Each structure stands twice: as C-alpha cells, then as structure tokens.
Amino acid sequence: VSEQQRRIPGATVARLPEYLRILVQLAQRQHRTVSSGQLAELAGVNAAKVRKDLSHLGTYGTRGVGYDVDFLLFQMRVALGLTQDWPVLVVGAGNLGRALANYDGFAERGFPVVGLVDADPAKVGTWVGGFEVRSVDELAALAGGHESLIGVIATPAAAAQTVADQLVAAGVTAILNFAPVLVNVPDTVAVRKVDLALELQILSFYRRIHEDRALTAEARGLTSG
Amino acid sequence: VSEQQRRIPGATVARLPEYLRILVQLAQRQHRTVSSGQLAELAGVNAAKVRKDLSHLGTYGTRGVGYDVDFLLFQMRVALGLTQDWPVLVVGAGNLGRALANYDGFAERGFPVVGLVDADPAKVGTWVGGFEVRSVDELAALAGGHESLIGVIATPAAAAQTVADQLVAAGVTAILNFAPVLVNVPDTVAVRKVDLALELQILSFYRRIHEDRALTAEARGLTSG
C-alpha cells in the first residue's frame, strides 16, 4: 500500500463499507464483474462518485467491462484494514450493551465480541446471551489478550470518560462510543461516536422538508392524477 | 419560521443536535449565557463554525456577551422540529429491537417508544421490558393512532424493504433504518440509515492513521520525553 493510496478523502472512507457490503452480496450471487453504474444503483449514489471513490484504492477496473468483484473486494478490505477480524469488547451491560454483545451483525462482518463488562457488582456474574458479565476492573486483563481490539462504550454519559480512560490505559487504540457525550483521548486513539437519539433528531428536521414535498405535490394534483 | 431559515446546510443540521444536547446540560447547570468559544470547546469543533451554524437559525447572540442559553435552546428546538415529542414504533424484536424499545435515551430526549412489533408468531405476545410484542400485521393500527410517528426498522436486511413499504402504507413519514441495506421509499418520506458494523469498519480504517501517529511520535522520542 503506497503513501498515495492512504490519503483517501473522508467522504470516500465513509462510503467504502457500503460498497463492501454490496460486493459481498454480489460475490455470494456469483457475479464476476460489476460496473460503476450497477454499484451506484445499489449504493444509492451516482456512477461518477463510485468511479472516483474506487480510483482512490488504485485503478482496478477494466474499460468496457467493469470491476472484478473478488479483486475489488480484496483491495477494499486491504484499504479498510479488514483483512483480519477485530475482536470487540463491550463496556456497559445495560439494554444497549447487552444487545450489542449479542448482535449477530458484528461477528458476521468480522467483529467478534469477546467480552462484556460492567461496573455494577449486581450485574457482574450474570449471563447475557452467550456472555458472562465481567467486572470493569478486569477490562485491562480482557483487552490485554488481544493485539488489536475495539472498545465499545455503551454506558450512561456520566461514565463514558472514565471508561475511555480505562480503555486507553489498557492499550485499546479504537473506540466506538454510544454514550451521548464527547470523550477525550490521545490523538493516537481513533474514536467514533454514534448517538441514537441524535439520529432521530436529524430525522425530525428532514421529515418537515419531505412533508413539504408531499404537500407541494398534492397542491399540484400530482398525487391524485 | 421564514423561508430563509429553512435552508440550513446539511452539515449544520448534523451538528445542531450536538449543540442541543450541550445546551440542555448547560441549562441544567443554571448557565444563563454561553459563548461560541465555550460551545465549540464542548462540541469539539471550532468557534467560527459554531457562529456560522447558529447564524442559520437567525441572529440570536449578543456581541460582547454570547448567546442566551434558554432562548437558543428554544430556537434550536423550533429549527429541528422538536417542540413536540415524536412517538416511535420499533419493528423487529431481535436483540437490537428489544434494546431500542427499552433504551431510556430515546424517551429522555423526546422520542417515547409506543410499540414493538415482529413478524415471528413465536415472539408475538411475549413481553420485553415494558412492551408486549405485537404482530407486524397490527402495524398500521398502531401507527394510525399517532399523528407523527417515527418507524424504526430493526429487522434482518432481508425483511427491511417489506417493513419500509408497510410503514409508508401506514402513513409513517420518517424512518430510521438499522438494517444493513438501502430501502426505497417515496421522496415524501425521510429515511436515515444507521449501520453499526459499518461504523466499526470506518473505525478500522482510521485506527491505522492514528496508529501511525503513535509510531511517528515514538520515533521522534516524544512519547518517552
């Protein structure tokens, strides 16, 4: 992987996993090649964007034909760092943490959950699906056994920073934060935040715009004829 | 709300809920005013961006002082369409759907869950936290009782499109989709997608960049002194 190939624009990085998901599906259906137009259709974007995005991985297409599905799959996994599985440790055994620990979608896509910890002694030792809840004090020990582990914060907001500090101290270099608060970590650690209520709030904003379209269409008589 | 104020850039809309969360906190701590610099610090962005973002809501700051927390809170809720609660109906009573139905963070922030439905007859009638799982056939009846309801799709990918069609048929105009697949809806319906494994994949990409920083710092002797 050359220097050139690493400087992939953030907007492209955010779309690559979507292409990856589609390519996996296509491979399962025995498709050998795919064109930028087909990929664009399936990903809900336009074809020029797909080509530009894929060009950042290197130029792997064949003019007149398209892209080789298997080869593109491989290159995309290399680009995203997904040639290996990433073990995941979930911190917080509330509703969300328990669901994430047992969410099949993670393991299926290369992220096996290896443990579930909580600070509440009443929860420690209980079983949640396939996992025994361990104490948060064992976090370092559980993380230590894995070379590259992703920490998932599924605690209340008030506990998130403490947990982040503990994960960093345990050598974790990638954190997915579901708590609705910004956590501070050294810039050698990658953090992403997912705030579920925030998504609903954004949806609330856009609903009005779409609603206006419906009303405009109705006024024009487009819905009834 | 004037025409002008409605054309808020998408990038700004995506940040408004984060400001909103911070403002709620500040109001709880009895802060009367807040400056763009303080908001920026708490939101992890820069001050110019905060001022530009807030200017899209109208010009509500006072030079030399900052913004009135309560007034800004109100204006932001108006802008996002959050002056009312939004009832939520969760479709899919798997791990994720059950967790979402019982996730306190939704109700706390104005999105009370009003029902949980599933297509599996074995699950219908069982209780999950405070909810009895109802049949997906009752979806329209459950949605019909609420004027503006948000549908949450927490089913496997294969069922997502069917569920989306049912939600649209029931008059739902806002959908949050957790299934890892693109759903097609009329353009009068707002959809947002959240793909949890996709977030981990993006994290996988960025971990390498942050890792490189750690190695560079080490090589320069910055980590050891």
Place this chain on the structure above:
DNA sequence: GACTGTGAAGTAGTTCACAGCT
C-alpha cells in the same frame, strides 16, 4: 459499444479576519 479514469468545472463546507455592537 461499453465502461473506466480523470482533468476541469461546479458546489458545499470551513476557516479567517475583522467590522460592528454591547
């Protein structure tokens, strides 16, 4: 004929820098 790869043009988003108000 079909489809890629990419300069160039166009659009959106960010940051600067400072005039203007309190």
Place this chain on the structure above:
DNA sequence: AGCTGTGAACTACTTCACAGTC
C-alpha cells in the same frame, strides 16, 4: 475588552464530460 455576525479566501467534495481502453 469581549464576543458576534459575516464577507472573503480557502479547502473539500461532487459532478460533468470526454479521452482512452477493451
């Protein structure tokens, strides 16, 4: 003195349009 609001400069991203290849 402190802080907002905003043109202007800058940077990032998207889309067009077409030469180049199979």
